[in-house]
Amino acid sequence: MKIGVDIDNVLANTFDELSSHFNRFMGKEYAADEIVYALRENKFKTFFYNIDAWKKRVLEGVSPIEEAVQKIKKWSLEHEIYLVTSRLFILKNQTKRWLKKHNIPYNDLFHLKERTKFKKAKEYDIFIEDNIDECEIIADYCPRVF
Numbered sequence: 001m002k003i004g005v006d007i008d009n010v011l012a013n014t015f016d017e018l019s020s021h022f023n024r025f026m027g028k029e030y031a032a033d034e035i036v037y038a039l040r041e042n043k044f045k046t047f048f049y050n051i052d053a054w055k056k057r058v059l060e061g062v063s064p065i066e067e068a069v070q071k072i073k074k075w076s077l078e079h080e081i082y083l084v085t086s087r088l089f090i091l092k093n094q095t096k097r098w099l100k101k102h103n104i105p106y107n108d109l110f111h112l113k114e115r116t117k118f119k120k121a122k123e124y125d126i127f128i129e130d131n132i133d134e135c136e137i138i139a140d141y142c143p144r145v146f
């Protein structure tokens with residue numbers, strides 16, 4: 001089977017660990033689960049936040065969600081794992097380093113904008129995503145979404 005997997009908050013504990021970094025940059029107090037909406041609503045500031053995150057390489061320090069990583073390792077023995085993230089493309093090398101550091105196996109890694117990410121989900125038998133709104137949209141493209 002081909003399994004599509006989101007990275008942030010599925011394999012990486014991103015929003016929990018980077019919320020203070022994000023809030024300092026945005027000058028507001030967002031809870032970890034509000035960050036995804038803040039990122040969407042403030043496209044302009046988000047772009048600069050990403051540049052800042054890239055410069056400081058903050059994503060490389062995020063810890064993996066161990067149970068999820070163990071599952072991916074197990075699944076990779078029998079299935080194909082495709083990582084699909086909406087992280088900016090400039091973050092690709094840092095993302096690859098992080099994946100290597102934590103021995104996370106994958107067949108390919110895609111940095112896609114949300115809409116393209118949804119369409120990409122068509123190629124997979126299963127898709128794993130943490131954001132409920134995105135799950136609902138992905139469900140139109142992929143038979144099984146968790």
Ligand SMILES: [Mg+2]
Nearest residue numbers: 006008009130
């Ligand atoms: Mg996510």
